Amino acid sequence: MSTPLDIAAQFSRYSRNLLAKAPQIRDELHDAVHQPCNKSTMQDWLQGEPISDETSLKTRLRQLRERAMVWIMARDLAGLADLNEVVSSVTALAEVAVETAYHHLYRQLTEQYGVPRAENGDAQQLIVIGMGKLGGEELNVSSDIDLIFVYPEDGQTDGSTALSNHEFFTRLGRKLISAISKHTADGFVFRVDMRLRPYGDSGPLVSSFAMLEEYFITQGREWERYAWVKAKPLTGERHGDLDRLVKPFVYRKYLDFGAFGSMRDLHAQIRREVARRELADNIKLGPGGIREVEFIGQVFQLIRGGKLPQLQLRSTRAVLPLLARQGWLPQTAVDELLAAYTFLRNLEHRLQYLDDQQTQNLTRNPDDLAAIAGNMGFPDSEAFLQELERHRQHVTRHFEQVFVAPQSDQTQHPLRALWPDGLSDCSDKLTQLGFGDPASACQHLQALADSGRYKGLPAANRQRFDALMPPLLEMTARQSNPDLTLERVLRLMEAIARRGSYLALLLEYPQTLHQVVRMMSASQWAAEYLTRYPILLDELLDARLLYAEPDWPTLQRELDQLLQQLGDDTERQMDALRQFKNAQTFHLLAQDLAGLLPLEKLSDHLSALADVLLAVTLQHCWQQLKTRHRESPAFAIIGYGKLGGKELGYASDLDIIFLYQDDDERAAEIYARLAQRLNGWLNSMTSAGLLYETDLRLRPNGAAGLLVSTVEAFDVYQEKDAWTWEHQALTRARFVAGMPEIGRQFDTIRQRILSKQRDLPDLRADVLSMRQKMLDGHPNHSDLFDLKHDRGGIIDVEFIVQYLILAHSWQHPELTGNIGNLALLGLAGKLGLIPAELATRCSEAYRSYRQRQHQLRLQGDRYARLSRNEIAEHIKSVTDLWSYVFV
Numbered sequence: 001m002s003t004p005l006d007i008a009a010q011f012s013r014y015s016r017n018l019l020a021k022a023p024q025i026r027d028e029l030h031d032a033v034h035q036p037c038n039k040s041t042m043q044d045w046l047q048g049e050p051i052s053d054e055t056s057l058k059t060r061l062r063q064l065r066e067r068a069m070v071w072i073m074a075r076d077l078a079g080l081a082d083l084n085e086v087v088s089s090v091t092a093l094a095e096v097a098v099e100t101a102y103h104h105l106y107r108q109l110t111e112q113y114g115v116p117r118a119e120n121g122d123a124q125q126l127i128v129i130g131m132g133k134l135g136g137e138e139l140n141v142s143s144d145i146d147l148i149f150v151y152p153e154d155g156q157t158d159g160s161t162a163l164s165n166h167e168f169f170t171r172l173g174r175k176l177i178s179a180i181s182k183h184t185a186d187g188f189v190f191r192v193d194m195r196l197r198p199y200g201d202s203g204p205l206v207s208s209f210a211m212l213e214e215y216f217i218t219q220g221r222e223w224e225r226y227a228w229v230k231a232k233p234l235t236g237e238r239h240g241d242l243d244r245l246v247k248p249f250v251y252r253k254y255l256d257f258g259a260f261g262s263m264r265d266l267h268a269q270i271r272r273e274v275a276r277r278e279l280a281d282n283i284k285l286g287p288g289g290i291r292e293v294e295f296i297g298q299v300f301q302l303i304r305g306g307k308l309p310q311l312q313l314r315s316t317r318a319v320l321p322l323l324a325r326q327g328w329l330p331q332t333a334v335d336e337l338l339a340a341y342t343f344l345r346n347l348e349h350r351l352q353y354l355d356d357q358q359t360q361n362l363t364r365n366p367d368d369l370a371a372i373a374g375n376m377g378f379p380d381s382e383a384f385l386q387e388l389e390r391h392r393q394h395v396t397r398h399f400e401q402v403f404v405a406p407q408s409d410q411t412q413h414p415l416r417a418l419w420p421d422g423l424s425d426c427s428d429k430l431t432q433l434g435f436g437d438p439a440s441a442c443q444h445l446q447a448l449a450d451s452g453r454y455k456g457l458p459a460a461n462r463q464r465f466d467a468l469m470p471p472l473l474e475m476t477a478r479q480s481n482p483d484l485t486l487e488r489v490l491r492l493m494e495a496i497a498r499r500g501s502y503l504a505l506l507l508e509y510p511q512t513l514h515q516v517v518r519m520m521s522a523s524q525w526a527a528e529y530l531t532r533y534p535i536l537l538d539e540l541l542d543a544r545l546l547y548a549e550p551d552w553p554t555l556q557r558e559l560d561q562l563l564q565q566l567g568d569d570t571e572r573q574m575d576a577l578r579q580f581k582n583a584q585t586f587h588l589l590a591q592d593l594a595g596l597l598p599l600e601k602l603s604d605h606l607s608a609l610a611d612v613l614l615a616v617t618l619q620h621c622w623q624q625l626k627t628r629h630r631e632s633p634a635f636a637i638i639g640y641g642k643l644g645g646k647e648l649g650y651a652s653d654l655d656i657i658f659l660y661q662d663d664d665e666r667a668a669e670i671y672a673r674l675a676q677r678l679n680g681w682l683n684s685m686t687s688a689g690l691l692y693e694t695d696l697r698l699r700p701n702g703a704a705g706l707l708v709s710t711v712e713a714f715d716v717y718q719e720k721d722a723w724t725w726e727h728q729a730l731t732r733a734r735f736v737a738g739m740p741e742i743g744r745q746f747d748t749i750r751q752r753i754l755s756k757q758r759d760l761p762d763l764r765a766d767v768l769s770m771r772q773k774m775l776d777g778h779p780n781h782s783d784l785f786d787l788k789h790d791r792g793g794i795i796d797v798e799f800i801v802q803y804l805i806l807a808h809s810w811q812h813p814e815l816t817g818n819i820g821n822l823a824l825l826g827l828a829g830k831l832g833l834i835p836a837e838l839a840t841r842c843s844e845a846y847r848s849y850r851q852r853q854h855q856l857r858l859q860g861d862r863y864a865r866l867s868r869n870e871i872a873e874h875i876k877s878v879t880d881l882w883s884y885v886f887v
Contacts, residue, residue, distance in 0.1 A: 004033045004078035008070060011077050011371055014356035015070050022066065029071055036085050037071040039092040046100060057104050057179055061097050062186035068093045072141060073353050076346075077375055083342050084317075086349060090139040095234055097189045098128055098147075101179040102172075102235045109172055114159020116168045118152065126151050126169045126206070127236035128176070131196050135230035136314040140345070142352035142359075144191035145180075148231070149173045149206040152238050169206040191358070196227050209245055216249040225250050229298055229305075230314045251306035252501070283344050283351075284360035288392025290348065292399040293341045296320075299402065300328055307579070309565040316341065327545050333398050340391035347388070350375060362388075413470035420449040420466065433477035441486055448490055453497055464503035465493070468513070475514060479521035488520040488527035496534045505537050515540040515590075522593045524860030525650065529589070533689065535579065536586045546590050550605060555584070556612045563620050573620060574681055577613060578688035584609050585650060593858075599851050600820075606648040610639075613691065614656075614682075615737035621677045627670050634662040635671055635708075636738035637678075638746055640698045645732040645820065647850075649857065653693035654682070655729075657700075658708040661742050671708045679707075698729055711745050718753045724766035727753060728802040734818050750816070757810040764886060767803045771795070784865035785875065787849045787856075792875035792882070794853070797821060797846045800878075800885050804828050821846060834884060842881045845874035 005026055008015040019026050032041070042064060051057045072089045075081035081089075106126070110116075116124040131146035133139045155165045163171075181192040198207055198215040207215070228250045233239045284290045297319040305311040308326075313319050317338065324334040350372045351359055363369050366381070373384035418426050423446045430438035448454055457465060472489055479485045496502040506513050516537065520527045530536055539546060559580050566572045588605050591597045597605070614637050622633045641655035642648045658678075660671040682691045699705050700717035709717070718730070730750055735743030778789040788794045801824050809815045812831055815824065822843050829839030848871065853864040868875065 003030075004074035004080060005029060005070070007078045008074040008353075011350075011375060012073055012353045012355075014353065015073055018066055018070060025067055025070055028067065029074070033071055033074050034080070036075070036081065037068055037089045037092075039096060042068060042093060042096045043100075046096070051100075051104055054105070054108075054175070054179065057101060058182065058184055059186055061100065061179065061189045062184065064096070065093065065187070065189045069141065069356065076349060077353065083345055087133075087138045087140065087345070090141050090143070091134060091137045094130070094134050094139055094145050094190055097180055098130070098145075098176070098234050101176050102126070102128060105172055105175045105179065109168065109175075110157075110159075112159070113161055113163045113168060114157035116151075116155065116157045116163075116165040118155045118165075122153070124151055124153060124155065124165055124169075125236035125238075126172055127239070127242060128234045129242075130230075130232045130234050131227060132230055135232035136316065137232070138315055138317070138345075140352065141349050142356050144193050144358060146193045146196050146227075147177075148194070148197045150209065150212055150242065151206060151236070152209050152241065154208050154210075166204070166206060166208070170204070173205045196224075209241065213245050216245075220249055225302060226298055229301055232314060247306075247312070250302070251312060252302075281362040282360050283347060283362060283388075283392075286392075288340075288395040288399075290341065290344050290360070292395050293320075293337050293344075296329075296337065296399060296402050297323070309562070327542055329398075329402075333401075336394040337398055340395045343387070343391045346376065347372065413474075415470040415473050418473065419445070419469035420454075423449055430477075433473070433482070435477065435482050435486070437483050441483055444487060444490055448494060451494070453494060457497055458500070461498060461500045461503060464500065464507055465497055468493070468503065468506055471510070471513060472517065475517040476521075479517065481521055485517065485521040488524070488531075489517060492516070492520065492527070492531045492534070495531050499534065502534050502537055505541075509541055511543075512537060512540045519590065519593060523589075523858040525858045526589055526593060528860065529586070529650075533582050533586075536582060539583050539586050540590075546587055547594065547596060548587075550584060550587065550608070552608045552612055555580075556616060559612065559616050560619065563616065568624060570624065571686065574684060574686050574691070575688040577617060577681070578686060578691050581609065581613055581691060582689065589650065599847075599854055600822075602854075603642075603647045603649070606650065606652070607643060607646040610643055610648060610654060610692065611736050614639075614654075617681050617691070618678060618737050621674060621681055625670070625674055625677065627666070627673060629664055629666065629670060630662075632739065633660070633671070633674060634667075634739050634742065635660045635674060636742035636746065637736045638733055639736040640729050640733045641695075643736065644734045644818070646818075647820070649854065651857075653695055655695045655698055656736070657696065657698055657714075659711050659714055659742055659746060660708055661711045661739075661745065668706075668708070672706070675707045698726070711742060711749075714746075715749045718749060722753075724763065724806075725770045727806055728767065728770070728799075730754060731802050731805045731816075732818065751813070754805055754816045755809045755813055758806055760807055763803065763806055767799055767806075768886060771799050780865070782863075782865060784863075785868045785871065787853045787864040787866065787871075792878040794846065794849050796878050796882050797825075797842060797849075800842075800881055801825060801828075803885060804833055808833055834881060838877070838881050838884065841877035845871075845877045848874055 002010070005015075005019065009019055010016075035041075045067070046060055046064060049056075049060065051060055068089070072081070072086055072093075076086050118124055127150050129135070129148040129150065131148060133143060134145045134147075139145070149169065151165060151169050153165070156162045157165070157168055177192045177194070180189045182188065194205065195201055197203055197205070198212060198219070204211075228246055231246060233242060280286050282289060294316050297316045300323055301311050301313070301319060311319065311322060313322075320329075320334050320338055320341075323329040324331045329337075347362075348360055351357075351361070351363060354363070354368055363372070369381045369384075373379075373381045376384060378384040378387065415429075418429060422429075423442060426442045426445070427438040430441050435441045454462075454465070472493070473486075476482050476486045476489055506516070516530070519530065559577075562576055562580075563573050566576060585606070588597065588602060588609075592602055618633070618635070618637060622628055622635075636659045638644075638657045638659060639655065640657065642652050643654050643656065658671070658675045660667060662671070664670070679694055679696070682694050684690075696707065697703050699707070700709050700714060700721070718726070722730075730753060733746075733750060735746050774795060775789065775791070778786070780786045780790055786793060798821060801821050805815045805824070808828075808831075812833075815827065815831075817824075819827075825834075825839045825843045825846070828834050829836035852866060852871075856864045856866075
């Protein structure tokens with residue numbers, strides 16, 4: 001029976017020759033080959049003999065490579081190792097070689113010149129950065145390694161013969177390259193490629209952090225962002241500082257859809273080179289090859305990695321499954337890409353095993369091809385080639401679907417002549433398209449074309465802008481209100497004109513353009529929201545996700561994980577909270593405009609969104625509080641008003657109070673600081689907007705009271721000192737976030753307070769007095785009916801319900817349930833407290849009022865007011881019930 005080493009010798013001419021030349025390797029590996037060749041075993045082997053100088057360093061590293069290569073080949077070819085083990089082992093070999101060479105050479109040079117130090121005296125180390133497949137921990141068996149050398153700060157060594165840090169690290173870098181790549185009697189370890197460093201071959205061998213940062217800002221090119229995705233520091237210190245320098249270059253804060261064009265251009269260059277050099281059989285660079293799979297993963301990283309830290313991975317095989325989980329690629333596509341990638345990488349290794357050559361070209365030697373086919377489990381070469389072609393076709397199909405060229409050439413579009421050169425005489429054309437006021441539409445278009453913003457656009461942005469205008473005009477003309485839609489669309493285009501990424505998104509995804517125009521047509525508020533937060537364009541890409549019902553527990557976990565990944569970066573955490581709120585609000589808005597959400601369901605979702613954001617914000621504010629004294633705070637957020645009643649709208653503020661129950665002597669101070677921090681996180685305006693405006697005046701003693709109260713103090717206040725209007729507010733209050741036990745205590749207090757028997761004449765007088773104050777505070781001097789504030793409107797219904805709860809809960813405790821005004825009206829009718837028929841009429845009026853109010857606000861109206869004649873029956877229903885209850 002053949003051993004793994006026998007199989008390697010039979011398949012690989014390199015292994016056969018090496019084992020003949022150095023038979024002791026067979027003896028050394030006879031038992032070891034049944035275990036993986038990992039980093040610790042390589043380090044242990046190197047320690048078997050001392051390394052005293054550069055010559056012995058080179059010898060030992062090359063001897064290590066020989067043993068590791070045979071070991072890895074034998075396990076792979078014998079079916080004992082999968083792809084993950086092979087690439088991990090080869091990567092470990094490279095890392096051990098770099099680390100060992102670095103430490104020996106650094107010590108040698110410091111003995112000669114002293115330790116390199118910064119101006120402040122801190123010792124400096126060279127950071128050797130592994131790029132490409134080395135950085136991604138996916139190195140192939142005969143690969144070269146891409147390295148970049150950087151060091152933190154300039155200065156000089158502290159020896160008697162001083163060198164500048166730059167000169168010291170340049171010498172160290174040259175020695176390290178020689179130690180690994182120079183051909184000696186023992187061969188080499190890895191070929192070293194330094195061309196990815198700043199300025200390539202013409203640049204200095206080493207760079208300081210300052211030099212690297214300046215290069216990124218002034219010279220960094222798009223393809224270098226792609227390369228730096230896989231960067232991994234292998235030696236030195238201050239890796240965190242390096243990461244903070246590199247990340248902003250690689251990953252944009254905004255969604256970078258311009259990456260599609262950049263990657264498409266880079267791929268086109270590769271394709272041209274493949275054609276020129278006749279490399280169609282190259283399984284890495286050719287059609288359907290390894291590079292195309294890598295491009296698919298990396299384009300999504302470049303676009304979204306700045307927003308989603310979980311995408312900031314180096315491994316292609318780790319990134320691809322995320323694309324399916326996020327819904328950006330179908331699971332079947334990811335499965336096919338991973339299968340193809342595994343097949344192609346395994347084939348790549350077998351091509352290289354033959355002679356230890358760095359090749360990705362499919363062999364034309366029939367014997368070699370038959371050997372590869374047999375080792376990969378195929379009966380003959382023909383079956384193998386058919387499977388190879390199948391995988392390459394899968395990769396090509398998915399690559400083309402991801403990178404399909406956008407419709408940027410609009411030279412044949414029927415409206416191309418209008419923009420930007422045909423606007424002086426466009427009225428007739430716009431009339432034909434259906435615009436009601438073509439002269440005004442022409443003026444709006446001309447004003448944009450003449451604006452400094454448009455004329456000052458960079459060439460790439462202007463090209464994209466011009467490509468978008470003809471289809472935008474066409475889609476706008478199809479809407480029921482084309483003139484109004486055009487005004488809204490032009491404001492959006494002006495807002496994003498300098499953001500090439502958003503223009504690229506609209507070009508790359510024409511279906512998004514259709515969605516934008518439809519939403520702009522449907523709602524002024526939606527148009528303003530999208531113009532204010534154009535990053536939300538990304539949410540339109542996948543209709544399945546856009547119109548899916550939100551899973552709030554899952555979304556809360558994902559948001560919490562995102563904030564955890566952002567560490568203690570408060571600014572980015574606050575932005576992430578706002579971006580999450582904006583995205584989820586936009587999803588609900590899209591479903592609302594599509595008629596998929598009844599208003600009550602929409603309010604439930606907006607309230608649940610607020611609950612999620614308050615819970616996550618509370619948790620992370622507590623984690624960052626330096627004075628915290630326990631794992632979780634004994635603290636709760638209580639929601640009042642629309643939040644408490646689950647009737648939030650898109651722009652509602654939050655009425656909240658804070659309670660705590662903690663015997664620690666510092667508790668009052670600690671929770672006051674927590675409340676201040678929490679309120680600051682909610683109220684602060686950042687680049688991503690405002691999270692929520694908050695109103696804390698419903699706490700005990702209002703604005704004059706403490707920011708936080710103990711549960712006991714809240715109980716005493718409600719029992720002895722609260723005004724009637726505060727008990728009215730309590731009817732719509734609920735526990736929202738924090739410690740559940742405090743929530744249960746609050747519910748008990750609320751139930752007891754609302755169920756107290758009250759003097760009805762006094763209660764009626766207090767409620768009527770407060771209603772008059774509210775009416776006086778919101779005068780309506782128009783001829784229209786204010787749906788919220790006028791007599792017979794929304795507030796009258798709410799006051800009726802609150803009065804019924806406070807007057808009758810002592811006899812009917814079911815009235816204390818926080819079930820919403822519509823359900824409470826029905827319950828009061830069922831209990832005989834009000835006529836059932838009148839309760840039904842008022843419920844219909846209340847529902848109609850809220851729906852009409854919602855529609856008016858979607859159109860951007862400042863006040864929710866209508867002609868009295870439109871809703872006269874509803875007004876009468878509410879005033880009749882008011883008279884029944886209070887007169």
